[in-house]
Amino acid sequence: MTTETTMGLMERASTTIGRSHLTAAALLAAVAVTAPAVFAQTPAAxxxxxxxxxxxxxxxxxxxxxxxxxxxxxxxxxxxxxxxxxxxxxxxxxxxxxxxxxxxxxxxxxxxxxxxxxxxxxxxxxxxxxxxxLPATVSVDKTAFLEPDPSNLGEWLALRGRWTDDIPPCGHCHGPTGLGAGEHFPPLAGQPASYLRDQLQGWKDGLRPPGPMALMVLIASRLNAADIAAVANFYATLPAKPQPAPRQGGPQ
Ligand code: HEC
Ligand code: HEC
Missing domain, CATH: 1.10.760.10 (Cytochrome c-like domain)
Structure with a gap:
């Protein structure tokens, strides 16, 4: 894909986002189709x-x-x-x-x-x-993810999303156990709840740049305060046990 078509796609994506017509399914499809090309073209990458x-x-x-x-x-x-x-x-x-x-x-x-x-x-x-x-310092017990509890709002949003509000499951992009995926999708598992809350609120308040295709601006805009608190607490309190990761850095 050329830079031109990538830019075109991104412009179209942001126009659609501006009109709030992008559905969760379209969001995920857009990421799957265009994300690798978009990411590959960024100067930072x-x-x-x-x-x-x-x-x-x-x-x-x-x-x-x-x-x-x-x-x-x-x-x-x-x-x-x-x-x-x-x-x-x-x-x-x-x-x-x-x-x-x-x-x-x-x-x-x-x-x-x-x-x-x-x-x-x-x-x-x-x-x-x-x-x-450096090696990730948390590991998550995958068995905890097999049967999300519908009464646990945070867990449900993370694993199932809420399609009636066009909220895709966070795990689709942040990895099935929230440990992140690839170069561009950061981990959520084991991050401080206050930090996760602030980031989601930050997108609502315009304190964080939109990031790739403004994905998180759109998702955060669809989460209410209760959703944000619940999903932040879920990821922060995942069964994340510290791994004895040997220090690879440090002065010799
Ligand atoms: C369609 C893909 C996608 C989905 C679905 C998604 N995210 Fe994200 N998320 C991203 C991307 C891309 C970034 C990195 C943004 C940037 O580069 O600024 C991100 C970043 C974040 C961050 C910031 C992490 C940090 O280290 O600062 C938080 C918090 C977050 N997402 C929460 C969520 C939550 C909660 C959900 C589910 C309700 C969710 N995300 C669903 C793509 C997604
Ligand atoms: C005094 C404490 C402090 C020091 C020292 C510090 N940081 Fe941070 N760092 C923070 C805080 C607080 C945040 C969260 C900021 C926010 O909420 O946006 C953060 C966030 C970050 C993030 C964003 C993480 C993410 O997931 O999006 C990066 C990257 C980072 N710091 C790198 C560094 C580096 C590299 C250094 C050393 C050169 C450093 N920090 C020194 C407190 C610190």
Missing amino acids: AQAAKLVDLPSFADARKIADTTCASCHGAQGEGMPAAGFPRLAGTGGAYLQSQLDAFASGYRKNSVMQPIAQALSQQQRIELAQFYAS
Whole structure:
């Protein structure tokens, strides 16, 4: 697919989204058909791809240890009690786009904006790749997902969605157990509930950039306050047991 047709698709998608005519099924179909091409064309993805073969993350490791670890943990595992998200094992292109968005002020957060602004573009790329390379620090018991409980609103939205309101199951894009998928769909499992809530509200309030095809703007707009609280609590309290992940970074 050429860049031109990709742009055309994205424009059409956002026009439709603007008119709120995009159904959940169309949303998923659009992602399945166009997402790989759309993602492959983004400059961030192209840049990240070029850097996958970096021989070492020495600089990134040093910055991670001295600047990021105090909030995101020594292994990028996050700090649920404080609401700081996990970074380990999240897609590199996604992490880089978020650091870039903080740096440009497009994604608003008083803590992360100055930190991202102080980094060079190269450092943001390397830090994103570094955290993506660390093993995810949560694992989820898949058997918990076989029979969603209809009385558990969060679990039901995550696994079944609510098609009457055109809300697709979160797991379709974030992985069946919420552990994320590929470079662009971040994990939700084990992230702090307050963090997940703030992100969904952030799209409603225009504090977060729309992201690929504005998918989350549309989905968040269809979730009410009770939905947001329930789905955030569900993912935050998944049977996520910490794995003894050996530290791969750190100064030697
Ligand atoms: C003082 C605490 C603090 C420090 C230090 C810190 N962060 Fe953060 N970070 C946060 C908070 C809080 C958020 C959530 C912001 C929000 O709600 O939008 C966050 C979010 C992020 C995100 C977005 C995660 C996602 O899933 O979208 C990335 C990427 C990130 N930080 C990278 C870094 C890197 C790299 C460093 C070191 C250079 C760093 N942070 C240092 C507190 C911190
Ligand atoms: C059609 C695909 C799709 C579906 C379905 C979907 N998401 Fe997302 N979600 C995304 C994408 C893509 C991103 C990354 C956005 C970006 O790059 O800014 C994302 C990001 C997020 C984030 C931010 C994570 C972080 O680390 O900051 C949250 C929270 C989230 N989604 C919650 C949900 C919930 C809850 C549902 C179900 C009600 C859901 N999503 C359904 C595609 C989807």
